[in-house]
Amino acid sequence: MAIKGIAEGKYNLREYLAFSGASVLEDKKSVFVGTGLPIIASMLAQRTHAPSLFIIFEAGGLGPQIPELAISVGESRTFHRAVAASSMHDVMSIAQAGYVDYGFLGGAQMDMHGNINTTVIGDHDHPKVRLPGSGGANDVGSFSNRLIIIIANQSKRTFVNKVDFLTTPGYLDGPGARERAGLAKGTGPYRLITQLGIYGFDEETKRLKLFSLHPGITLDEVKENSSFEIMIPDKIETSPEPTEEHLRTLREEIDPAGIVLGK
Amino acid sequence: MEVLQEGIGEALGWHDPDENREWVFKNKSRELKDKRMSVKEAVSKFVHDGDFIASGGFGHVRVSMAIIYEIIRQKKRNLAMAGKTAVHDLDILTGAECVNKVEAAYSFGHELRGLSPASRRMVEGGQCKVVAETSNAGYQWRWLAGMMGLPFIPTRNLLGTDTGKYSCSKVVKDPFTGKPINLVPAAYPDAAFIHVHRCDIHGNAQIDAILVEDFELSRCARRLIMTTEEIIDNELIRREPWKTCIPFFVVDAVVEVPYGSHPCEMPGMYYYDEEHIAEWLKLSKTAEGAEEYFNKYVFSVDSFEDYLELCGGVKKLNYLKRREFLEEPMIAPWRK
Numbered sequence: 209m210a211i212k213g214i215a216e217g218k219y220n221l222r223e224y225l226a227f228s229g230a231s232v233l234e235d236k237k238s239v240f241v242g243t244g245l246p247i248i249a250s251m252l253a254q255r256t257h258a259p260s261l262f263i264i265f266e267a268g269g270l271g272p273q274i275p276e277l278a279i280s281v282g283e284s285r286t287f288h289r290a291v292a293a294s295s296m297h298d299v300m301s302i303a304q305a306g307y308v309d310y311g312f313l314g315g316a317q318m319d320m321h322g323n324i325n326t327t328v329i330g331d332h333d334h335p336k337v338r339l340p341g342s343g344g345a346n347d348v349g350s351f352s353n354r355l356i357i358i359i360a361n362q363s364k365r366t367f368v369n370k371v372d373f374l375t376t377p378g379y380l381d382g383p384g385a386r387e388r389a390g391l392a393k394g395t396g397p398y399r400l401i402t403q404l405g406i407y408g409f410d411e412e413t414k415r416l417k418l419f420s421l422h423p424g425i426t427l428d429e430v431k432e433n434s435s436f437e438i439m440i441p442d443k444i445e446t447s448p449e450p451t452e453e454h455l456r457t458l459r460e461e462i463d464p465a466g467i468v469l470g471k
Numbered sequence: 472m473e474v475l476q477e478g479i480g481e482a483l484g485w486h487d488p489d490e491n492r493e494w495v496f497k498n499k500s501r502e503l504k505d506k507r508m509s510v511k512e513a514v515s516k517f518v519h520d521g522d523f524i525a526s527g528g529f530g531h532v533r534v535s536m537a538i539i540y541e542i543i544r545q546k547k548r549n550l551a552m553a554g555k556t557a558v559h560d561l562d563i564l565t566g567a568e569c570v571n572k573v574e575a576a577y578s579f580g581h582e583l584r585g586l587s588p589a590s591r592r593m594v595e596g597g598q599c600k601v602v603a604e605t606s607n608a609g610y611q612w613r614w615l616a617g618m619m620g621l622p623f624i625p626t627r628n629l630l631g632t633d634t635g636k637y638s639c640s641k642v643v644k645d646p647f648t649g650k651p652i653n654l655v656p657a658a659y660p661d662a663a664f665i666h667v668h669r670c671d672i673h674g675n676a677q678i679d680a681i682l683v684e685d686f687e688l689s690r691c692a693r694r695l696i697m698t699t700e701e702i703i704d705n706e707l708i709r710r711e712p713w714k715t716c717i718p719f720f721v722v723d724a725v726v727e728v729p730y731g732s733h734p735c736e737m738p739g740m741y742y743y744d745e746e747h748i749a750e751w752l753k754l755s756k757t758a759e760g761a762e763e764y765f766n767k768y769v770f771s772v773d774s775f776e777d778y779l780e781l782c783g784g785v786k787k788l789n790y791l792k793r794r795e796f797l798e799e800p801m802i803a804p805w806r807k
Contacts (some may be wrong), residue, residue: 243582266607267529267556268681279583282529282556284738284795287681295682296529297615300608304627304784323632327575327604332637338594338601340586342634343556343577346606350628374633389631390642390651465801467583 211403212424213449221360221403222469223458224422226252227450228401229312229358237309238262240348243281244468245358246312247274251462256454264308268294277463289430300344303351306392311352313345315359317371320415320436321385322378322397324349324357325371334374342375345462349376350391354398364404367434379414385390404430406447410439420445472643475651478629480603482639483551483574484523484658486615488620491659494693499720505672506725510775514541515723517694518550518662524570525553525692526560527665529683530582530734531743534560535664535698536652537728537775543567553660554578555610555684558587559735559748565590565599566761567769572641574603576610584805589755601696605629605638609655611684616657617691623654663692665717666732668740670697670734671705674722677714680738689717696724698731700740728775730788742794747782749804791801 213219219227222245233239235258241250251274254261262271267282271291278285287293302308315324316339326345330336349355355378359366362429378397380386387393400407400416404425410417417439418430423446430438450458463469486494508516518524519640524542528534539560551572552561558581562781564570568590578601579590593599605613616624629635630642630653638655645652665685670676674697678685689695697717702725708715730737734744734751754760771777779788793799 267532267683276801277583279743280530280532280558281582282532282681282683283736283743284532284680287694287738293681295686296607296611296684297687300611300628327634332601332604332633333599335595338579338591340577340580341554341575341604342606342609344607346632347608347628347636350630376632376634377631378637380631386631388651390627390645390653391630392627463801465803467801467806468804 209424209426209429211422215424219450220467220470224450225358225360225401225403226458226469227454228447229356230256231448232356232399232406233258233261233310236260238264238307239304239310239312240264240266240308241281242313242345242348242354244314247278248316248458248468249463252454252457255457255461266299266347267296268299268321270294270299277467288459300347303347308352309354311348311355313348313355313357313376316358317366317368318357318359319368319371321379321380321382322355322357322400322409323371323374323417324376324378325373327373327375329372339352342425345376349378351395353395355396356398357400359402360401362404362433364435367436369435379409383412383414397421406431415439417441418444420447422447423449472646472718474641474643475690476642478638480574480637480638480639480641482656483602484660485656486659488622488657492620501720503673503719506674506722507672508724508726510537510541510726510728513726514538514545518542518547518695520547521549522661523551525555525660525688526557526664527663527683527685527688528735530556530558531748533666533680533737534695534732534735535666536560536733536735537698537726537731539564540663540769540778542569543765553610556607558582562587562590563751565593566755567765571599572602573599574605575601576605576607581752584752588752589761590616591757604634606634609638609640611687611757612655614684614687614691615653617659618687621657623656626653626655629653637807658691662693662694662696663688664696664698665689666698666737667717669701669703669712670699670725671703671708672725673705673719674725675705675708675715675719676715676717678716682716686716689721694723695721696726697722698726698728700729700731700737703726728781731775736795740795741788741791744782744787744791745802746804752805780783
C-alpha cells in the first residue's frame with residue numbers, strides 16, 4: 209500500500225518526505241543540513257511553521273534565506289541573505305562546541321542504532337559501488353545534538369543488521385557507546401523518516417522505535433521492510449499530511465524544476 | 472599520551488613540522504614581487520608527477536578550472552588528490568588518468584546531479600585507489616594543523632566509525648579530560664589551486680564569498696597557484712587590508728583568468744554551466760566518451776578564452792551571470 213495522499217494523486221513520495229522532514233524541525237533552533245531533501249525540508253520549514261529556523265551549511269553559510277533549491281551545499285544560494293558567510297573551520301568549530309540543535313542527513317544504509325553508510329557498498333578496497341563518502345556527514349552526526357535522517361527507500365537492503373561501512377555514527381553498538389568512543393555527551397540520532405513512517409530511538413536501548421505511520425501505511429509493511437527488529441510502541445501515531453500551501457511552496461517556490469521533488 | 476586506536480589510512484601530505492618549517496624557510500619568498508604568469512607556466516613550474524594536490528572552493532563552486540584543464544593538457548600523472556568535497560575537478564582529473572590516489576571526504580559524486588561515472592569507474596576498476604577516508608572537518612583540520620605548524624589537531628569527529636578506522640588519524644586518551652580524543656595529522660599539499668575574485672600582482676587576495684577551507688589551505692600548501700577573475704592595484708589592497716583573506720607570501724603564482732571557474736560557479740559573478748556539466752556527465756559514462764570530451768575541450772584548444780568560446784562564448788557567459796542573480800529559471804539538463 210502506498211501513502212494515502214500518493215494513492216489519491218495529491219503529491220508524490222519525495223514531496224511527502226520533504227514535508228515530513230520539515231515537520232520535525234522546530235522554530236528558533238539551528239539545523240546543520242546536508243545535500244538534497246534535508247535542504248528542501250529546511251527551506252519548507254523556514255517558509256511555513258519555522259520562520260526563525262537558523263540554517264547552517266558546512267562550507268560557511270550561516271542563517272541564509274535560501275531563494276531557490278541549492279544544488280551544492282557550498283554555492284551562493286547557501287549564504288543568500290545570510291547573517292554571515294564564513295568558513296568550514298568556523299562552522300565545524302561552532303558545531304563541535306555545541307551550537308547545533310539538529311543535524312539533517314540522508315543515508316544509503318542504516319542499522320538499528322542509526323549508524324549510517326554513505327561510503328561503499330561491498331568491501332572498502334574492492335567496492336561493488338563506490339559512494340561519495342562522509343563529506344560532512346560524519347561531522348554532522350558527531351557534533352549535532354539531535355540527528356535527523358531521511359532514507360527514502362526503507363527495505364531489507366537499506367535497513368541492515370550491519371552496515372557495509374560505518375560512515376556516520378548513530379548510537380554505535382548501543383547505550384553509552386558514543387560517550388565511550390569519545391563523542392560529545394547527549395548527542396545522537398533523534399528521528400528517522402522513510403517512505404513508511406517516522407521513527408525515534410528508544411531511550412534505554414538506543415534502538416530504532418516506530419513513532420508514527422504515514423497515513424495508509426500498515427505496521428506489517430514497516431516490519432517486513434527491515435532486516436532487524438524495529439521496536440513498536442504501545443500507541444502508534446499517524447504522521448501529519450501536507451496542506452495545499454505546503455505543496456504550493458514546494459512546487460512553486462523551492463523546486464520549480466522538480467530537481468529533487470520530481471515532476 | 473596513550474594511543475587507543477590507529478587509523479589504517481595513508482597520511483597524504485604529511486611532514487614533520489620541523490622539516491616543513493625548513494622547507495618554507497628555504498623555498499617561500501617573503502619578497503613583494505610580481506608573480507604573474509600564464510596557466511601553462513604555473514602548472515609546468517609547480518605541479519609535478521606524483522604530487523599531492525588540492526583544490527580550493529567547494530564542490531562545483533569557486534574551483535580553479537583553468538588549472539585543472541592545464542594539468543590534463545600537460546598529462547601530469549600519478550597525482551594524489553584531496554577529496555575534500557572535490558567533485559568536478561577530481562572527477563575529470565581521475566577520468567583523464569592524472570589522479571590515481573585519493574583521500575576521500577566527499578568524492579566521486581556531483582551532489583544533486585548524481586554520482587560521477589568517470590571517477591567511479593576508475594575506483595571500482597582499481598585504477599584509482601582510495602588510500603584513506605576522512606570527513607570534511609577532518610580535512611579542514613588537517614590543513615589547520617599544517618597552517619599552524621603543528622603535528623596534529625585534536626578533534627571530536629571520526630570517533631567510533633569506519634571513517635575513523637580508515638582515516639590517517641589516531642585516537643588517544645586526552646590528558647586533560649581522560650576521554651578518548653581523535654588527532655588528525657597535519658597535511659601540506661605539494662600544490663594547491665585557489666580561484667579568487669581579485670588579487671594584486673603579488674597575490675594579496677580578496678574573496679567575496681564563503682572561504683570554505685581556503686584560509687587554511689592557502690597557508691599550509693607548499694606551492695599555491697592563485698587564479699583570479701581580475702588583477703587589481705596593490706593600492707586598492709592597502710586601502711582595505713581587512714578584506715585580504717590570502718596574503719602574498721603564501722602565493723607562488725598569480726594567473727589572471729576571467730571566468731576561470733567555468734563550468735563551476737563563481738559566487739556573485741556567474742552560476743554553474745549546467746549544460747556543460749550535463750555534457751560531461753553524459754559523455755563520461757564511457758571511457759571513449761570521456762576521451763571525446765578531453766579532445767574537444769582540452770586538447771583541441773590553446774587557451775581558456777578559446778575554451779569559453781567553445782562553451783558558448785559571450786552569450787552563454789551573460790546567461791550564467793543572469794542565472795547567478797536569479798534572473799533565469801533553474802535548469803537540470805543532467806536529469807534527462
